[in-house]
Amino acid sequence: MDITYPPQTAAFRTEVRDLLAEYLPEGWQGIGALDEEAAWAFAREWRTRLAGLGLLSVAWPQEYGGRGLTKLHQVVLMEELAKAGVPFGLPQDTFGVKMLANTLLRWGTEEQKLHFLPRILSGKDTWCQGYSEPGAGSDLASLTTRARLVHEDDGDHWVIDGQKVWTSGAHISDWIFVLARTNPEASKHRGISFLLVPLDQPGIEVRPFRMATGQEHFNEVFFTGARTRADLVVGGVDNGWAVAQSLLGVERGEEAATNPILFKSELERLIELAREYGKDKDPVIRQRIAWCWSKVEIMRYLGYRVLSGWLEGKEPGPETSISKLFWSEYHLRVTDLAMDIMGMHAQAIKGRQPLRTYRADDPGAVNSSASWSTGYLLARSGTIYAGTSQVQRNILAEKVLGLPREPKIAS
Template identity: 80%
Template sequence: MLSGEDTWCQGYSEPDAGSDLASLTTRATREGEEWVIDGQKVWTSGAHHSDWIFVLARTDREAPKHRGISFLLVPLRQPGVEVRPFRMMSGQLHFNEVFFDGARTRADLVVGGVDNGWTVAQSLLGVERGEEAATNPILFRAEVERLVALARQYGKDQDPVIRQRIAWCWSKVEIMRFLGYRILTGWLKGAEPGPETSIAKLYWSEYHTKVTDLALDIMGLHGQVPAGRPPLRTYRTDDPGAANSSASWSTTYLIARSGTIYAGTSQVQRNILAEKVLGLPREPRTQAG
């Protein structure tokens, strides 16, 4: 994995088990020294480029829904696995559907023990949030610097409203940085990843929609030209410093919208923080129909 020879993706969400992940129905049945897997995963980032997938599968269908789930390591390049990419509104291929029809993996490729996958999955999500808390401030600081260069290119760097909005973005990234320090310091003191890491995911995903709004406001109609098209007049359609067309502001603007949905919607993150961090009562469950 460190060398990049093996690429992995995450098999969590299903068509009827997204925010309510414990309702998953993908199942794994033990046959001798193998697990046989049947079911479907969706919104699987990078599956079309991956060699392996870690899969949450139900291994005990009689157990309560948060139990009887195992965390299996499954090779993707085998009979019984079909990967279908989605084309996003940005034109890119990133998310995928993954279908399992008698796919197999070794019986010992279980992380955390059989029927203990829910605990493993929650721990993984906590670590994922913590990793973002460490790296996102660096990435978003570089993006703000590109935003300043974009304002200069379009002659908007002296506009007082634009300057104020850029200052707002800069201050938000600084808050993000200190929030990251707080989370990582807790880990260094021995704290386990917990629900408070949802703060970081909620914060950066909602921030990113605002900074990309500003970029398109700076470019005006030029920002509506898809990346890779010829530039209009003397302006480029992507920003100075973008490594390639997929990093252009017009593309990033579209992708930023999905950040408030994937890896846990903003609504789910707020519920987690309200119930598990602030100790507020659970939201009442209503029955359809």
């Protein structure tokens, strides 16, 4: 495999480096070196600048506010941002910029693209994901949230009833993309539609969960006669399962291409942590760090495979579950190692810090007991959200390796 970057990316890398040199203050040590208020202020201003330069939408077509470049350019951007210790947008951009926007680019109507994409880029609309339900997490196709089309004097609307759970950031979002059953007579993988729903309305109640870290991030969302316009269905009525799978492919594909950059940055902080605590000469700790390094390298090569497919015009498929399974299981081990390096100091957990989630997707995270302890707690959820490790193994077994389907166990 040729892993050298083609010459056309060199000018773009120089552009990004020049921007960072111009914008970042002298002595910049990363966003993690700022206090919480200053970090939020920087992140908001930095996001505005990225959006204005088309760097939040590097690979989007130019007619929708993008740069019309390739996913490889996006990887180059992530490399330079990680080195500089600055974020790519705000936390909710995961759902708006990365997930929904790319889904609209493939499945949306022209009217949907022209309306929503500029608002996503500007930050005017923030989004969350309405997939999981109390009885439909791993088996998402068993969802029971329903939507019925009603004809009214002010136009046709979907009326939605049901519940979603583990909805990240719903309490700070304007909109939610919802999977709802629109044809109860169809089989469970059919009859589902992908709806765009405003959250600020009387028929929706959002209840945040307090996590073990002290943060409020996950939510329950209740729909009781909630409404959205009939034309705000993406990919066609009763075709939501295909749209949802496409979105998950984009999410996992982008993670495969960019997460190795962020995990490498995290590993560098871990090595510095070992030096700080005088554990860098410990042979067992050194061996475990070497294990982490080898896994980050494996992730890097897995990312190249996804990236090469993108450059050939291939859509990410079920094989992207390899990356999701790999990084989430890895992150359990690397945060375990951080706890062992710090010993009793790992118990120094601060209060809620909503900007810095201290995962690998925060290149500017503070190298402190509090940050690593919070990351350790959050890593537990990485093997659950966006598809559990068990589900990822089933997907790979059945859809990639072609093994027989897992037999159903009678209840």
